[in-house]
Amino acid sequence: DTEVTQTPKHLVMGMTNKKSLKCEQHMGHRAMYWYKQKAKKPPELMFVYSYEKLSINESVPSRFSPECPNSSLLNLHLHALQPEDSALYLCASSQGTLGARSTDTQYFGPGTRLTVL
């Protein structure tokens, strides 16, 4: 099973709202990722968690705050977003192993379509 789930599917929020995106996987993966994807563009990496610790933050504004409560869950807390933050937010997970022959293939969730008014 290579299933990553994300909720909600769609989210509309105002610039003063606080909301959260949720991602869950039950594949025993130890690395989880947040990507932002604009229309007709490839995904852009935002954050990487490895063994529940933040390992990569790609200079993302502080209005995006990731959280990894346990190895199966990944949240993205949103506050004071701008209209340009409207996008598809994708979560992915991978085994998290970095051995000499490790592929560490990433498996993606269905995404949350975020609209900021």
Place this chain on the structure above:
Amino acid sequence: AQTVTQSQPEMSVQEAETVTLSCTYDTSENNYYLFWYKQPPSRQMILVIRQEAYKQQNATENRFSVNFQKAAKSFSLKISDSQLGDTAMYFCAFMKQGGSQGNLIFGKGTKLSVKP
């Protein structure tokens, strides 16, 4: 730095025919992995096929196969017996072996339309 280039922004194919999507990459690494991901209008990014650079044999998954030319740094995807459900954006991606997590570099994508 590695780069991935997909030179065909859009392609179309008739149902049941064969189509090939192009991907080239630039790297100084010798050990790496290449992927094709499919993203249909439903938005989910789905892994189609992956290739380990150390393997000479081209990867195959049912109707999907790759032509991996390591010396030419080329990694094309062939879809045989195209189906309407193959309509999607296809992204080619590169990952360095043993690199840090998140080191997945995408091309800009090719939008494939399968026509009945």
